[in-house]
Amino acid sequence: MNVRTDLAVEAAEFKQLGEQDGLLEAVSTGKIPVSRIRIVNENAARMTGKPMGNYATVFFNGAFSDDELFDLAVERTAEILGEFLKGASNVLAVGLGNAEMSADALGPKVTDRLIVSRHLKDQMPQIYRELALGNLSALRPGVLGQTGIETAELIRGAVDAVHPDAVLVFDALASRRVKRLCATVQISDTGITPGSGVGNHRARIDRHSMGVPVISIGVPTVVDAATLTADALQTIQKSHRELQPITEEWAEDEGDRIREALGGYENNLIVTPQDIDALIDRVAKLLAEATNAAVHKGLDREQMDALSGA
Amino acid sequence: MNVRTDLAVEAAEFKQLGEQDGLLEAVSTGKIPVSRIRIVNENAARMTGKPMGNYATVFFNGAFSDDELFDLAVERTAEILGEFLKGASNVLAVGLGNAEMSADALGPKVTDRLIVSRHLKDQMPQIYRELALGNLSALRPGVLGQTGIETAELIRGAVDAVHPDAVLVFDALASRRVKRLCATVQISDTGITPGSGVGNHRARIDRHSMGVPVISIGVPTVVDAATLTADALQTIQKSHRELQPITEEWAEDEGDRIREALGGYENNLIVTPQDIDALIDRVAKLLAEATNAAVHKGLDREQMDALSGA
Amino acid sequence: MNVRTDLAVEAAEFKQLGEQDGLLEAVSTGKIPVSRIRIVNENAARMTGKPMGNYATVFFNGAFSDDELFDLAVERTAEILGEFLKGASNVLAVGLGNAEMSADALGPKVTDRLIVSRHLKDQMPQIYRELALGNLSALRPGVLGQTGIETAELIRGAVDAVHPDAVLVFDALASRRVKRLCATVQISDTGITPGSGVGNHRARIDRHSMGVPVISIGVPTVVDAATLTADALQTIQKSHRELQPITEEWAEDEGDRIREALGGYENNLIVTPQDIDALIDRVAKLLAEATNAAVHKGLDREQMDALSGA
């Protein structure tokens, strides 16, 4: 099947995997539900297409029309980020993606809103101490087509300069379900492959390639058009049992049919909410506030607003 | 059926209308083919959902990777614009749409590139005469959500100030087929309804409401996600004659099924090429060059580049 | 002398005018001081170069590094705006200036942040009533070079459509003193001449030309380079009494000397703080918050943030 998703929760749901397959899932409910998935063996990794490791997914539907819910979403995300950071005090944040492409601009928009502090340690030591700032630095590496340099190599260069305890990598993802667009954040300790949200797979950024823990924070901003169509077909097939024999036969060349229906554009057609630019601004705000809170634990909300220029 | 298109050629194709129905079509072939459709009676207008009048559609697939083809597309578009302008020498150009939303920013991006000259008549009369400039003014009215004022009313205000011979209205459209995205321009003398490309129908801008001829120039930048899905389903149904009876029964609640498959987001989900921002810049360049050429007939290419700051 | 300022307080200060000349001034002190000037006769108008009428000037130095002071500045500005609005409930806001020029982008940046509500009256009557929204519409007319149409004519067109009780006009100004840059807002009932902040004088926008009260809200974002230089010279001359005879002789051709010193660029050279882009964002926030508070009296801070997408 022609399904593409960067979310572990969707991969697990789609394959209907469970403990016996090597996939552990625990869901906490509430206004801002959180799913925690652990992929514990190679079997589950192969079946989900996701590396072994931990995945937390925060669902924040409705947070952009309810201030209180937004604050709660920031708080929960900061909490979970804190867990993944495990006390790291020197943190390098990386905003992946192409700032010139609406649906891919999330990463750069997050780093633009962070309270970067590493240089203040020397430049304003007193303020740095008084505010009990964490040590945060930030990189916008651009994309391969803009730089001609593998993103992983540029991050590696920054890691060599900063010697962080952990790297936070922000990126736009692809989900399978439109309801998750700009409404879900996945935090994982398995690293990330830049460009996977928009189709160009590149060298992996993870603990192995960077030499320090890499925590990825991703939010789905697009659904692949072929995935959307395939899902719509499947929904209809399911409700017509008499079609079963025919649709089984279909399976073989379904990819071709969808491609035909999409008029030859399959690979780079994306489905987004119409107001994607404004939505991504709000997601970036949420992630930046959560990150600022997780790294700069000593700051109250007012100080944070002042320092981030909000 | 859940099909949405702003293109007369697609409406005609979909309904398979012909001369007997009140729809005349003539197609010129070549590197840059042009279709001319005339909707001559109320019957054809009702069946296509398009007002009676003239529609020319220029197909410029491939123009963005071939300089010569791009120049040809500019030339053909300028030619047809010239026909619709019928010698109008005082022209008000209007860039509809929301400059803050990628897929809707075409109109403002076009007016930003026009060689506006109306004020030079008084300010630099000698240059105005020597270059034999046409009288071009431009308006970016914004969208209702930004202004609180109907776009048609703002344009009407500008018409009262400028007293143009014709109004040119640029807008982003929705097409049914992805292959037409950023690859087709429709020029029509029937006016336009702002926001139709992105779903919010508003007061019509046409000869009737403006008091002068209104020529609309639109390029599809999105496909409605529900339309895409419906089309994909239909493609598959067509190739399975044995499904005919079942799919006929489907027809009744197909809308609901698609809505279900799209997870409740149907109305404002759009399908675009991944690099829509860059594509729209190029379309804006094409339309602005064609308009500059159609209005300022005395300028050669070099003068045009210099005046437009290209 | 080669002095250029759009601020009535500076014109009064420079000419050292008082009650006997037709200029009344009252200053309230406090954390956010306010000066109120009334120019009551033609003599004072001629000597200051400002039309007869009321000018209130709010001084908000330091508000961008102190949250509490910022909120106080918003409050004071909203209060004074309220006085000038005299109960007007249908308000058209106009953001003058060129959004593409850093120092001139203030007006458009303010209107971008307003809570525009006029269309909600019909579209969402219940919300409109429940929130007790005021009737606010907004226009970004662009500048003559972009539109070819006098700004005053475009605003007049919007006034004809909206029939407001009052027009609020936001613009970037020029001050004489650098200490007032992005630190002072002048509110006046005398209208405004678009482009005066950056040198291109145009048709006046005032009660006379619009048919309804016009309240202008301006913040200095530039000092004219020739003014700066002239002021520096004068400061030095003042401290050397023995130079008096010589500097009197200078007076005659001082303009030429400064022009020479400025290397022939005098007319369009501006002096700005280095971080002008960020400063203007903050000024726009201040003015938009004050305007939203003055027009939408029923909203609390949280509702305002939610509605303005802040």
Added chain:
Amino acid sequence: MNVRTDLAVEAAEFKQLGEQDGLLEAVSTGKIPVSRIRIVNENAARMTGKPMGNYATVFFNGAFSDDELFDLAVERTAEILGEFLKGASNVLAVGLGNAEMSADALGPKVTDRLIVSRHLKDQMPQIYRELALGNLSALRPGVLGQTGIETAELIRGAVDAVHPDAVLVFDALASRRVKRLCATVQISDTGITPGSGVGNHRARIDRHSMGVPVISIGVPTVVDAATLTADALQTIQKSHRELQPITEEWAEDEGDRIREALGGYENNLIVTPQDIDALIDRVAKLLAEATNAAVHKGLDREQMDALSGA
């Protein structure tokens, strides 16, 4: 004296240095004049405040209103860049500066327009060979306040990844004379100190710190406000010989006087042309075209336009 300039030609002119002082200058005239300065000993370096090495300065006044002159300026700049590159075939371009600050955005705007090709060597080897592309990569390191990381360290990281034969560093400069703003490009083999154009001195980027030749390409976009004022004063003093004794006495506390006249803003007040944003776009175009021509020698103009998306 309170004079600040990043241009070697201005430093030489100001100090009236010659061969006997260790400064060699040769000027070629023509439509696009070029000055070549060589600072050959420590004495000249100290007196000019510029490191020992080669400086070429291209004067392109008028190039933005004359297409032919613009092309000539591109050609001359490409030629001189070629001389400094000495056959380097693997080139890393670095766009210094803050893209969010108008007068400092030159560097990022140049790299945005470069034809980056390094990744095509592997991804599209045939096209790479057929077009005889040079090996060009590009970095936008941001500024210290955005990243918390010294720019020199980030570039060093990219150098380690790319192993270039030479690094090209683009930056906005400060000049002493307004007539040189956006009208002069200085190319030098002495490296650069990021932030010098806008006042924050940082770790030097040169052959020593990078391990490969570093060629800096800078264009003045601002004049320091204190420098402008000091120059204006001096101009006036010169024309009044009788003031000599007094002005000599002045010299001691002139800095204080200017500071007073500038109202305490001295350090971060800049003087720019009013249309600085548009001017910098054009300068970026000029530098990018020259660099593309110098690195990708096999491309003709049309191929270059197509590849750079112009």
